[in-house]
Amino acid sequence: SFTFLFVISIMDTNSWSLSPYASTHPPSFHGVPQGNPQYVSLTDNFRCPVCRGVLREAVQTRCGHRACAQCVRDLLAGNPGGVVPCPVSDDTCVVLKEEEIHRDVSMRREIHKLEVYCNFRNEGCREILPWNALEFHLKSCEFRATPCLFMSSGCPVVTPHRDKEGHADQCEYRPVTCTHCSQQQTFRSLKSHEETECPRVVVQCPNSCGSESCPRQKMEIHIEKECPKRPQVCKYQTMGCVYTGEEADLLRHTEVSRDNHAYLTAQHSHQVALDTAGCRKDIQEINSSLQTLTERMTDQSRQMESLISALDGFKHTLKTIKIKAVSQTERLITLERRVDNMADKELVEKQGRSVILLTERQETLEQRVTHLERAGPSGGEGGACQPRGESDRRLALLDARFADIDLRMQVIETVNYGGVLMWKIRDYNQRKQDAKAGKTNSLYSQPFYTGPYGYKMCARVYLNGDGMGKGTHLSLFFVVQKGEYDALLPWPFKQKVTLMLLDQQNGSRHVVDSFRPDTTSSSYQRPVTEMNIASGCPLFISHVVLETPTYLRDDTIFIKVVVDSEGLKQH
Missing domain, CATH: 3.30.40.10 (Zinc/RING finger domain, C3HC4 (zinc finger))
Structure with missing residues (x-):
């Protein structure tokens, strides 16, 4: 099949x-x-x-x-x-x-x-x-139903396809241009536009004041400000009179309606009196509330006075702390000057030997103190010994000298004479919170040098940002400090400076910013104080990028500063 x-x-x-x-x-x-x-x-x-x-x-x-x-x-x-x-x-x-x-x-x-x-x-x-x-x-098919070409303008007509063009020529929604203002209108709305809206159609004053015909936009100004027959309201309108008329009729109305106006005025006055009584009652309530608020304000003032007194105490304490801080800063500067003279290897070895001798002496003294403590206040083998207080004082002096030497050794170990600073900042989050709270706005690095007799420099960092970067970025700056050999160095400072935030993840995404100093800036002239004004990058890196495992690990960041030593060999 x-x-x-x-x-x-x-x-x-x-x-x-x-x-x-x-x-x-x-x-x-x-x-x-x-x-x-x-x-x-x-x-x-x-x-x-x-x-x-x-x-x-x-x-x-x-x-x-x-x-x-x-x-x-x-x-x-x-x-x-x-x-x-x-x-x-x-x-x-x-x-x-x-x-x-x-x-x-x-x-x-x-x-x-x-x-x-x-x-x-x-x-x-x-x-x-x-x-x-x-x-x-x-x-x-020529007879298929086709909507009007101007359907989007509102025409609802549907015609056979062959009649589409003929209908479009007669459609009430076809677009036309106003001959007066050249605006696009539909044929259906053109007449209404000319009669009520077109600003350039010449019209007569609707008040029949006898003025010449003019375009509608000028006629509107005439009706509002110039027409002598424009409607005016009665001056007792605020009292309740609703009369509106021409200026001459308004004068007659004022004469004829005196009694009515007086009545309206009396009614208005009575209402004002009622409103005034209500206002007085409101004022009394407000006064009562005001008295309560005044009493509260007095209590607040007393509390404020006690807070001010406490604040004065805090200010005094803060002043004392600042004085101590200045004293410590001066001591630190003195130590830095001493350290500058200890860079020689022979001096370092000599200091090391001194440390060993001091350590041995401290051990000997500790043994003697132990022996004296066991012998008691009457003395030891010799039958005579120094008072215990004198021994404690000497031990305290030795501890202080030992701590001073230890600090010097730490500085010597970290100082760099090759123009490179490697700065490890621990406890990042706590230090940033201190910066936000205004306790420690910025941190200074240890000094570094372009050579044993070269420029003395350091870095300054604002963990919570400075200037444009405050609150959003870490700001990093370079500082030229006053050194012992500045008289032998060329000024202003012209060496290229590179600031870096090191990548702790794979070492390939360091944040780097380099610049050459502006020789006209005071930041790079020979220092007349302990350090010049810092200069650098207020927007060095945003906190969003910084506070990732790439740059922040174990609550620690590493900052590196490299100063180009090109041209300094002869110095």
Whole structure:
């Protein structure tokens, strides 16, 4: 049966090629076109005996009858395992079996060719064409419904496609230009625009004051300020009079309505008196509240005085601390000057030997003190000893000297004479909190040098930022300090300076900023005080970037400063 149907399909191919629509829209043998058009003639041969509609996806039974594929499927599904007779009752009918039902390609082809009317027949289209060409025709039919070109402007009209241009020429929503102000309007609103809105349309004064006609925008100014017949309100309007009229009528109204105005004035005065009484009551309540607030203010003042007294005490304590800090700073500067003279290797070794001797002496003294303590206040083996207080005093002096020498050794160990500073800042978060609280705004590094007799320098850092970077960035600055050999060095300071925040993760993402000094700046002249004004980068690195594992680890950051020593060999 498959071979037979295939031969029929080939033989019938030439038949649909003769159709004027076949070259662009050949029929499909797998189904029927969409929709339910109006047929020119639909005989029973093309009707399904089940649904009585046109055969859709026609199939043929063993007895030769045709039906819709879906209708047959529904019949078979409604009687599973049962007997389903052929929907056509005649002597040739048999029981339907699914394997004996086949597609009827020939009938499907004939149905494709059924002549139908255009869907827009009622609108005037008289086209009759094969069903399989209807969809293509509908897309180009001159009678298809088309909305107006000016639908976006509000036109609701839908016309046949062939009448679209004609309607557009007469559409009330077509755009036109006002001849007076050149504004774009729709044809429908043009008249209203000219009568009520257009600022350049010449109009007469609506008060008929006899003035010359002028453009609307000037007439509005005339009506508001110049027109002698413009409406004016009665001067007793605030009292309740609602009269409005021309200036002459207003004068007559004032004369005629004196009694009424007096009555309105009396009413207004009475209302003012009532309002005044209410205001007085409100004032009394306010005064009462004010008295309570005054008492609270007095208590607050007393508390404030006690706080001021306490603050004065704090200020005195702070002053004492500052004096001590200045004293410590002076001592530190003295130590730095001494350390400057201890850079020689021989001096370092000599200091080391002194430390060893002092350590030995301290151990000897500790042994003697221990012996004296055991001997008691009456003395030891010699029967005579120094008082214990004298021994304690000498031990304290030795401890102080030992601490001083230890501090000097630490400075000597960390000082650098190659123009490189490596600065390790511990307890970052605590120091930053101190900076936020105003306790310690900035930190100074240990000094470093371009050589044993070179420039003396240090770094200064604001962990909570300075200037533009305050609160958001770490600010890093370079400082030139007063050194022992400044008289032998060239001034101003001209060496290239590189500031770095070191990457503690993989060493490939250091934050680097380099600059050459501005020789006109006082920061790079020969210092006349202990140190010059710092200069550098207020926005060196943001806290968001800094406070990541790349740069901050174990609550510690590393800052490196490199000063180029090029050109300093001769010094």
